[in-house]
Amino acid sequence: MLNKYQNLKSKNKSSLYSLTDADRTYIDKTIRYVCSAGIGMLEGEFIRKDLIGMALEAEALGSSLEQRLGDAAAFSQSLVSENACTDLTVRKFEKLYYGIWQVGALLSIMTALFIVPLGMYKRNISLLFILFVVIYAIAAYLVIFNINRLVFASRQCKFTIIIFAFLILPFILQNVRNILLNLGPQLPGAALWIFLCASVLIYITGRLLFENFAIKNARKNHWDLT
Known part of the structure; x- marks a missing residue:
């Protein structure tokens, strides 16, 4: 039986398949970067969830995450900076x-x-x-x-x-x-x-x-x- 963290992770994984290849790659790069920089696993899954929601909104408008948020590396660095004070x-x-x-x-x-x-x-x-x-x-x-x-x-x-x-x-x-x-x-x-x-x-x-x-x-x- 999945716990709440596993359930969130599973839902995120399923939702990714509804996105374009470009948006999936963007999200994957972002999450791997922030987690390697020290962002917690649980926090990382909520960031992934938010990015999936943003990607769906962007795709509905005929856009992409990269067009909306900019370069994945730069966006990832900004996320890490914002969360640098996390306990x-x-x-x-x-x-x-x-x-x-x-x-x-x-x-x-x-x-x-x-x-x-x-x-x-x-x-x-x-x-x-x-x-x-x-x-x-x-x-x-x-x-x-x-x-x-x-x-x-x-x-x-x-x-x-x-x-x-x-x-x-x-x-x-x-x-x-x-x-x-x-x-x-x-x-x-x-x-x-x-x-x-x-x-x-x-x-x-x-x-x-x-x-x-x-x-x-x-x-x-x-x-x-x-």
């Missing part, structure tokens, strides 16, 4: 909660697909290996998060990097397993079900924290999340 602490909490949510999701998927089956097969597993999985999930999230915020990288380039990262996951786990599985304290394979439950709990906690943050921040700034 940095708020943005840090947004990144933290979103990070907990996404790392929890990655851990849950990795544990369910790779770690639990491996533990059931071996009957025991090294604590060091579990620690590696946690570090890998955090690193994977940071890579994906920052790739998505790159201003000049094409969608094809970002998609290729992300897919490549996940394709090499089984290979990495296989080789690290050979090194770490027999080192350090050993846990019974059944204990991995507890680790899976903990991963799911992290995911749920992060999701709820981010949802609560989004609702409070939207109310504070009079943004409509419905």
